[in-house]
Amino acid sequence: MGGPTTGAPRARMIELKTAQELVHMRQAGAVVAKMLQAAAQAVAPGVKTKTLDDVAARVIEQAGAQPAFKGYRGYPATICVSINDEVVHGIPGHRAIREGDVVSIDAGAKVAGYYADAAITVAVGAVPQASQRLINVTKDALAKGIAQALPANRLGDISHIVQGVVEGAGLSIVRDFVGHGIGRALHEDPPIPNFGLPNQGPRLKPGMVLAIEPMVTIGGWEVEVLADGWTAVTKDHSLAAHFEHTVAITEHGPEILTQLESWN
Ligand code: MF3
Ligand code: CO
Numbered sequence: 001m002g003g004p005t006t007g008a009p010r011a012r013m014i015e016l017k018t019a020q021e022l023v024h025m026r027q028a029g030a031v032v033a034k035m036l037q038a039a040a041q042a043v044a045p046g047v048k049t050k051t052l053d054d055v056a057a058r059v060i061e062q063a064g065a066q067p068a069f070k071g072y073r074g075y076p077a078t079i080c081v082s083i084n085d086e087v088v089h090g091i092p093g094h095r096a097i098r099e100g101d102v103v104s105i106d107a108g109a110k111v112a113g114y115y116a117d118a119a120i121t122v123a124v125g126a127v128p129q130a131s132q133r134l135i136n137v138t139k140d141a142l143a144k145g146i147a148q149a150l151p152a153n154r155l156g157d158i159s160h161i162v163q164g165v166v167e168g169a170g171l172s173i174v175r176d177f178v179g180h181g182i183g184r185a186l187h188e189d190p191p192i193p194n195f196g197l198p199n200q201g202p203r204l205k206p207g208m209v210l211a212i213e214p215m216v217t218i219g220g221w222e223v224e225v226l227a228d229g230w231t232a233v234t235k236d237h238s239l240a241a242h243f244e245h246t247v248a249i250t251e252h253g254p255e256i257l258t259q260l261e262s263w264n
Contacts, residue, residue, distance in 0.1 A: 012189045014181055016207030021114060021183065022248055022257075025209060028116035029246050029257030031065045031109040037260050039079060039107065040122050045099045049081040053092035056107055068108025068115050068186050075230065080106040080119075082231070087174055087215050087223050087240040088119075089230040099125040102135065104242040108186060115186045117211045118258035119244035130218060131239055134171060138216040138241040141165040141194075145212050149247050149254035153204050159196030162214050166194070174215035174240070176223050177232065182211045182246055206251050213244030 017025065035056040042055045057078040060067050067078045075089075082090035082104040083097070090104075097103060106119035121135050145162040166173050179192030190202055194214045219238025226233060234240055248255040 014189050014202060014205075014208055015183050016205060017183055017209055017248070018207070022209075024112040024114040025116060025183065025246070025248065026257050028065065028109050028111040028114050029118070029259070031060065031063045031111060032107050032116045032118045032246070032258045033260045034063070035059045035079065035107040035109065036105055036118060036120050036258075039105050040120060043097060043103055043105075043122055043124060045097060045124060047097050049083070049090070049092040049095050049097065052081055052105065053077050053079050060109055063109070063111075066110040068110050068117060069106075072186060078107070080104075082106070082240070082242065084239055085233045085237040087217070087232045087234060088177055088242055089232050091228060091230055097124055100127050100131075102127065102131050102239050102241060104240070106242065106244065113184060115182050115184070116246040116258050117182055117186060117244060118246055119213060119242045120260070121241040121243060133169070134216065134218050134239055134241045137166060137169040137171055138214055139243050141214045141216065142212060142243040142245060145194075145214065146245060146247050146254050146256065149204060149210060149212070149249055151204055151206055151249060151251060154199055154201050155190055155192065155204065156196045156200035157198050158210075158212060159193050159201070160198045162212070163195040166214065166216050172217045172219065172221040174217060174221050174223055177215055179211050179213040179244070182209055204249050206249055208249045209246060209257070210249070211244055211246050213242065215240060215242045
C-alpha cells in the first residue's frame, strides 16, 4: 500500500463515472450477463464445474473481452462456482454437479478497461422447498436493494433493506464478504455490506456504480475459507445462495448493467 507519508489517511473516494465510461461498463455488463446465461444453461447433473468455466471463457473470448477474475490475487479461473454449503469463490474443477444441488455462479468481465460483475444461483432439477426458498429470498433481497439505489438515498438504505428481507424470512446474511463499487477496478469504494442502518453512510449520486451482492445462508452467517485459499463455506455447512448485479445510479433510477435476458 502506498500513500502519503504524513497527514491524515486518504479519504475514501467513490468515483463518479462519465457517460462515456458507462458506455464501456454497459458493454462489460452485457458480456457478464451472457457468461451467466450460458453457464447456467450448461448446469445439469453430471456436468463438471470446469465445463461451466469453459463455457464462460468462450463467451468472453467471442466478445473480445477479458476475464475479470482470472489472475485477480492469483485466482485461477474465469468464474466462481460455489455449490451448496459453498458461499462464494468456489474454484471450478472436476467436481460433478448433482440433482438437488444449489449452484452459485459468479462472473466478471473487463471491456476497454472497465469491469462488470454479477452472480446468480440456480437449483439443479428438483430441490427441497427450503432450497428454492433460499434462492427466491436472496434474489428478492437483491431486487429490493437495487430499488433503493436512488440519488436521494444513502448507502445504508440499500444495506438495510437487503438485511430486512433476508432476516425477515428467517435466513442469515454473510458478514465476512460485502459488495463494492466497481469501474476501472473490480473492487472500488465503497464497501457495500448486506446489513446496516437506514439513512447512514455516503449519499448516493448519479455516476456511482455499485456491485450489490447479498450472500445468504439457511443456517448461521459464519463462514470459513477452505485450504485452497479461496472457497468460502458456511461453518455449519448450511446451504448458501448468492445473487449480484452491477448497478449504475442515474437521475432516473437504478440501471442494472448486468441484466440477463429471459430472466425475471
Ligand atoms: N464477485 C466476486 C467479488 O466481487 C468475485 C471476485 S473474487 C475472484 O469478490 F477472485 F474470483 F476474482
Ligand atoms: Co462482486
